[in-house]
Amino acid sequence: MNKAIPIVIVLAALGAGAWKYDVPAALRISRDTAEELVLYGNIDIRQVSLAFRVGGRIDDARVDEGDVIKRGDLLARLDNDIYDHSVRLGEANVAALKATHEKLVAGPRQTEIAQAQATHDASIADLENASLAYDRARRLRPQGTISEASLDEATAARAMAAARADMTKQALAFLEEGSRSEDIAAAAAQVKAAEAALLTARSSLADTELRAPNDGVILSRIKEPGAIVSPSDPVYVLSLSAPVWVRSYIGEVDLGRVHPGMKVKVASDTNPGKSYDGTIGFISPVAEFTPKSVETPELRTDLVYRLRVVIDAPGQDLRQGMPVTLRFPTMKADNK
Structure with missing residues (x-):
């Protein structure tokens, strides 16, 4: 009986040692064959x-x-009074410049041309009278009937009449030719500039x-x-209602188990029974140290990768910074 007790103790010790070394192996097998990956993160909402x-x-x-x-x-x-006045001023300026442009395009009226023609005809008649007076003075001067001064006056009057006739002729030709194309183009450009200024004034008014x-x-x-x-x-x-996403971090050992576009179930600690559908939208290509605000001191030196999960149809119960749990099925890293 006394010999049997040591044997039992030795067998028990061997069994305990075997269990001690089998536990890590079992954990590794469980990790490798897991069908669900669980991560933790916080709600992030744009402001x-x-x-x-x-x-x-x-x-x-x-x-x-x-x-x-x-x-x-x-x-x-x-208070939009000053901006409303700017719009009114712009509208009046556009109207004035448009009228000027239309006037140039239409050219002179027929009555204006007729008036210029009449003025030219009158200047021709004056030139003819001045020419007759000059001829008469030129014939009478050798006979001494008129003085040299009278001949000079007749000469000057004929020259002045000729100049007026030429001036009225050019004025008539100017009206008959109509507006210059360059003047019409310049007026059109001024209208466009005024319209642009008016649009700016209206935009400023809307921005009030x-x-x-x-x-x-x-x-x-x-x-x-x-x-x-x-x-x-x-x-x-x-605070925008959408998009709403989760900022989370994943270790390098699990990085091969996730990819952009993968579906995720998101649940908050407030209502763990209610979950939201989400999609992995971004996985950082650069590793970083685990943020101190989300991990224990022992894990703060671990390298992790930041990922973003966009919630498809967020609810009103999700608030900025709220901690959530991410659960999503994934294949083993060896099978990817």
């Missing part, structure tokens, strides 16, 4: 700082922190209204009515 593109005084702020808004909703408005670029929730209301803001001064901070 947008909303600001006016123009400066001015805030006249109205319509939403507050926590308000759920839709794309296109009016959030705030500036701050509208939501996407669906989301107002996180912060930074400015109040009466405040003077410059372009790009933040007025609200908007």
Whole structure:
């Protein structure tokens, strides 16, 4: 009986040693044949700082922190008097330049041409009278009937009449030719420049209204009515409803088990029974040390790869920074 006790003790020790060395092997087999990979991460939601593109005084702020808004909703408005006046001035300038351009394209009216023709005819008649007076003075001067001064006056009058006739002739030709093509092109360019300035004024007027670029929730209301803001001064901070993704990290040993496009089940600690469908959209090509905020001190020196899981149809219960669990089936690394 006393000899049997040591034998039992030795056998028990050998059995315990065998169990001790078999446990790591069993764990390795379980890891290699796992059909599900579990990771942990945090919800990441995009935020947008909303600001006016123009400066001015805030006249109205319509939403507050926590308000759920839709794309296109009016959030705030500036006092737009000065921008409205700029639009009116631009419209008047465009109208004036268009009228000038149309006038050049149409050319002179027939009544204007007829008037120029009549003026030219009158100048021709004056030239004929002046020529007759000159001829008469030239014949009478040798006889001494008129003085040399009278002949000089007749000569000058004929020259002046000839100049006026030539001037009216050129004026008539100018009207008959119509507007120059260069003048028409310059007027058309001025119209286009004025129209561009008008579009800028209208755009500035529209920018006095701050509208939501996407669906989301107002996180912060930074400015109040009466405040003077410059372009790009933040007025609200908007948390977008979509996209919503999870920022997580995976170790190098499991990197071969995932790939972009793989489907994932996402559940929060608040409601672990409810899961969302997600898709791996990005896996970082560069390794980094595990972030100190998500791992224990023993694992902070491990190299991991950051990945992003986009949630297909996020719900209202998912909030910025919320911890979540990722579960997705995957093949063994050796089979990929």
